Amino acid sequence: VGIDMAAHGTPLTSPQPGPTSAGRSATSPVAGAGDRAADSEFADLYDARYGDVLAMAYALTADFAEAQDIAQEAFCRAWQRWPSIHERDEPIAWVKRVAANLAISRGRRLQIARRLRFHHRPAVAPPISVDHVTLVAELRRLPANMTRALVLHYIADLSVEEIADTLGTQVGTVKSWLHRGRHALAQRLAEPATPQEGGAP
């Protein structure tokens, strides 16, 4: 375990505004901690939707360990702002968009989860099949915007409007990315023996 910490441990950094920092200073995180109802509402959401958020983060990053960090970070941040988030129509949409931003942005900071994972590392490996590893690998090979649009559409269930908002673009552009991405991905998956592109002499 000591090696784990040395290899991946990130020192706690001083708080800096990140891409998903909207509302960071809004609420005291411990505010809802004593409240039983808030505890169980949060636990219900977390237990029911953690897998979806992880699936989205893994498809966006192609790195399972990092995807776990991202999913846990997003839920940690949700808990820290739970009093304001649980009043929304769809708290999960907030969590997904935070996780998507963490997965997409270059300067992301996983301040909370990096430490959490080392205390609660899952013992059992996920039985992910070769098909699914291939799907993630092929998504990684598409242009980034197409991958993001596809993942947010197929895995995160976001509407075209929400995707446009998350990716900071127009609805029409998202539709175009989705259309072209769907087509490109289907072609890649239909041709299992395609040699690696881009590096051929």
Added chain:
Amino acid sequence: VNHAPQPRRPPHPPNFDDDQLTTLFNGYRRAINAAALRPSAAALRGHANRHTRIRRIHRVTAVAAAALALAATITALTIHPHTTTTIPLASPSASPQIDISHSRPTTASSDPSKSQPSQGSPAQSRTCITADLMITLQNPTSSGPQEQTTLTLVNVSSGPCHLSGYPGLRLSTAGQPAMTTTVRRHGGPPQTVTLQPGGIASVLLTWNKYGQSGATCTPAPANLDVTPPGQTTAQTIPWLPTPAGSVCQGAISEDPIQTG
């Protein structure tokens, strides 16, 4: 660069349409959901709360530390002009580019020069630790009483790491009776396999599923504990269902870790 006109692909590949894409995504989502082990909600909440408290303390101590460091620097410059004071700064963690585009197991032979799990030169990487690896079992194949499957180890960490030798194996039942595992190791001399992020290594496992009587053996193993070479922590993965998963006398043989 090849300037020759490429043959146009049909707009919809005959064997992979949009419905299948939806099915694949849904299957992927279900698989990750089924496998999504996580800290308990209470642990996560506790951690988030602790982190907030730490952050508050850091904010206060950072100001105090900056003031002290400044004072120390001034003192040092005043008293010992050649002394420098280094103020440790927390730096953001590196986010290396991750490319698992070559990790596709089904096309491992398509371009050997680019296959990512490469042999040799472990100098630039470290030994894979248990947590670096996602370990899964492939579907078994049988010939007569003999059953065979591949244990797949995917590097899910963000940097390269290497493996050499044989993983430790231990079969266990869900409850009683306990079972003993006898592992026979054979095959050629172990080679060092370097795995890029997303790179895949495999281990061939062979066992007998039928005993003297021609029936499957009991107890049926429920799980397999896999310990990567040189590690002390095991990953527990579900073992195969009977009949393929019947392992007589708990005897299983393994080849060394190889690429792909």
